[in-house]
Amino acid sequence: MELRVNKVLKKYAENIVLNEISLMISEVNVVAIIGPSGGGKSTFLRLLAGLEEYDGGNIMINEHNLSKDDLDSYRKKVGYVFQDNNLFPHLSVFKNISLVLEKVHDRPEKDNKDLIEGLLKQYGLLEHKDKYPHQISGGQAQRASIVRALAINPEILLLDEPTSALDPALTYEVLQSIKKLKDNNKDFIIVTHEIGFAKHIADHIVFIDNQKIIEHGSVDILNNPKTEELKKFLDKVLSYE
Template structure:
């Protein structure tokens, strides 16, 4: 099995010596869905942002799709990774002055030098896949939060990434909009996409994850299959977290 992401002893410190990442080691295999859970401030978002160079590291070794992203990496590695790793954030980060279609085709045309017609055809196919083809010529402000987040997923997929990163993609949405975004992510997982997902959505983690990794205070507390994690977590910190989330 090919390893897509290999992290060894990652360290990231903020001011006053606070360690956002304190010796994190993990592997993500190609085609695997890893869900990362943990309380606020546990280092989940910092970790996932190191996987595409948005956060720099102070120590440890990180290899993403064969590209080293450790503390000494440069811009060239980051550019290489961002062509191959898609990311979806809490906020949709769409360009308000561009149509939905133009939001999706901007990077393929500018970064990958794709022909406009081919990029637009691919964008329409992705909007179809996300169930929002009819929104192509509207602007972000005319769409609901759930629709905008599905556009953000389509935009990330337009570069044909090998890995998709999701940083709490439903946390800014109204409850009734959460399902449509999770459904789009389920479809991606079924298609064999390698995914790392930071989320508090227990049902999604239970159903879609191959493995669940629980973090607290910058450290990996435990990693297991969803069945074991949700019904028989080993660590007291994990059980306490699940108890709070379920009540």
């Protein structure tokens, strides 16, 4: 994965959410974005997905220039996993996944069966394929959301705090599924508050606070932070581990 961010500014009305952030990362598979709530992490991820426009600067992911590329075409190459799974409640697990392939990628349902069932089996969900979201656990629904993102064979996966609404047991099963992404050499960027997991899974850490990228680097920065902001953040989140 190649990620180049140059002085990107994002505002909502007059409120600055990301303040001319810059970042250059190359030859990595997994990037973890960490930081306090409200610092701009999820907004940054939405910009990387092409879900929102920015107000200044430029973003390039691999060979995609998000200021110049056709964003509709780019979005078809990106798998996105939301905090709350975002499954359609009136559709089965299978149909939730197939619908994206049908509507966005013009693949009829009959051509999707083997692909979807293979992914559902890989992520321990095949027996639940005909159930509706309310009939499965939150962890299973989030894993179904991961499968839906994978079904399009994305160039890159973006995961926005995928365990934030889950209890510890369900969090564990979702994290195991995300670990499987790494084991399968998938490129992905994850916003997470699970610092121990980030340390285990990531090739590169990005710490965002107060609308800025304060520090970034290999996972070593979690053991030896260079900035006072990251040190204070880690002291707080790791105090009771």
